[in-house]
Amino acid sequence: MTSDQATDIQRRMYNFIVHYMKTERMPPTNREIGRELQIASTGHVDYHLNMLEKKGLISRQPKKSRGIKLIKTVTGIPVMGSIAAGQPLEISRDPEQMIDVGREMEHDNTYALIVKGRSMIEDHICDGDYVVIKPQDTCNNGDIVVAVHLQEGMSGSATLKRFFQEKDHDRVRLQPANSELEPILIPRSEWDEEWKVQGKVVAIFRQCRAA
Amino acid sequence: MTSDQATDIQRRMYNFIVHYMKTERMPPTNREIGRELQIASTGHVDYHLNMLEKKGLISRQPKKSRGIKLIKTVTGIPVMGSIAAGQPLEISRDPEQMIDVGREMEHDNTYALIVKGRSMIEDHICDGDYVVIKPQDTCNNGDIVVAVHLQEGMSGSATLKRFFQEKDHDRVRLQPANSELEPILIPRSEWDEEWKVQGKVVAIFRQCRAA
DNA sequence: ATTAGTTTTGAAAGGCTGTTCTATTTTTGT
DNA sequence: ACAAAAATAGAACAGCCTTTCAAAACTAAT
Structure with missing residues (x-):
């Protein structure tokens, strides 16, 4: 049983x-x-x-x-998978791992992702860090967001970037925090059709592994 | 009352x-x-x-x-003050603030400090970050530690640094993670007399302020 | 259809629990 | 020393809670 x-x-x-x-x-x-x-x-x-x-x-x-x-720990928020700039977001339906991040953040459907790679390194978000995501459709300029690229036949790939609405160019810029990487530029018309904001980073948590 | x-x-x-x-x-x-x-x-x-x-x-x-x-929140660990490289550590006896960091870390006398300044910026520890400290006397080479300088008549000033034991020079090096700052070099003989390790950083927590 | 296993009900026993009351002791302030 | 306030004990009550039991209803498999 x-x-x-x-x-x-x-x-x-x-x-x-x-x-x-x-x-x-x-x-x-x-x-x-x-x-x-x-x-x-x-x-x-x-x-x-x-x-x-x-x-x-x-x-x-x-x-x-x-x-x-x-028996199981049920406090905290679920770790739903990992995310890297450009690579797909793996989401497990029934996440086995939970992480405590303070009760104020345990609202709604807040969840955590594990960061892979160094795409946000200049914002001091490192490989292996947990980012706490608060789901929301909208965000402000400069927010670090989970942006989802909606693709036919696929569940969509997600990426962690800073969000900028560039009014003068009539486009949205998804900016990695790594000068070696290029931003993604999306014409205003394609935004809302092919892309959406899934949520916003509200906290970062890093565990220092024992030496 | x-x-x-x-x-x-x-x-x-x-x-x-x-x-x-x-x-x-x-x-x-x-x-x-x-x-x-x-x-x-x-x-x-x-x-x-x-x-x-x-x-x-x-x-x-x-x-x-x-x-x-x-009535009060008593989960999590107490935030005992703030710390910056070189500057004294302010410790409040009865910390009003508490922070949840996961139950695995709620051992012993684990506490948190708020980082001031950019002395550990190259280790991606930023101004305003919370560092979770596990109290212990000893540490390994490369650990990020709270080092206390014991001074006559004073309760001692504390600083956040990386710890290196340099056997060939017979001294201890406390290394900030900022190339603009100089390491503190302590002869082996003075270590243990004037200095001690107060604890070790086991986690970092950063709250992203709303834009 | 029959049987075995599982789920549900109802009732009851007995211990636990919060609350209240009265009386007694201790502490505190004057 | 005296009076008022606070702290403690003991007992008792009613309601809450877990656990148990016997019996009935339901399900699934043969």
Whole structure:
């Protein structure tokens, strides 16, 4: 039995526990779980909690009120893959890795990407750094953004660049922070059709590996 | 009534709640609090919890088991001040700011400092970055460390540098990551007497200000 | 259709928990 | 020394909570 084989109700139960713990900062009681999932019997909740424990998703502390602990870390934001200038963005649906970046940033669908290469090195974003992305359609001039190139038949490739709207040239410039690399210039007409802003970098996190 | 005027037992009670929540990931029950602080009566615990609520340190959810919430954020690590190459390190005893950097780093007495200036710019550590410091006496060659210069009558000034032990010259070199700045060279004999390593940088965190 | 396994209900037992009340002791300020 | 305020103990209550049990409903496979 693995965690994959969780019933629909068990998955909903687990999700509720995660959500409850995030908002309430304590685990829910069996009754609260039952109320949420419209389960009539507390024994029934107990039954599925035992299933979740057997499947390795939670651990239980017998006799203790709210005696539920999550096995996996669910704080922080998901690391959705890696990104490099020009190369496609790999996104995993169910990211196994999570990273804590402070509660203020845990809004909405904020996520993290691992930077590959030195394309943003002059902005002091290094290979291996985590960039925290806040999803949004629009951005200001000079923001570091994840820009997606929409291509027929493909899910689109993404790149990390600084965004500049050049009114005098009637185009958008996606500028890498590396003088060896060229900016991408997109005529205003093609923007919005072939490109869009996926999100904006709000923080950078670097772990120093042990020497 | 402010949080400053907390009795000794109330302070211990609050500290226990904080500690319990960190380790157990849920608030303690009144009885668990009483057991820890050797309070015989649950009514007595209730009394002091009300005091703590009145003093603005916690909030209580009536009738709910473990119905305690902390008002201040206590996750993450404390920001103990700021540091710049050559300039003294300001350390506040009771840091008001906290920063989340992931639970793996919340060990021991790990803390954060705010970097001032561009002395480590070539290592891509910028003005305003947070550096996460893990306290330790020793370090390896090439580690970025907080080095403290012990001075008579002063609490000592600290600086952020790369550490190199130069065996052939029989000295220690504290190297800034800025070619405009000179390294500090300390004869082996003076090291350990006038200098010590306070801790080592294990992570860097940068918040991108909104444009 | 039958059977085995799983899911759901209802009820009840017994321990835990927050709360309240009264009385007693200790501390504090005058 | 005295009075007021704060701290502590003990007991008791009602509601909450987990756990258990027996029985019923449902599902899937044969």
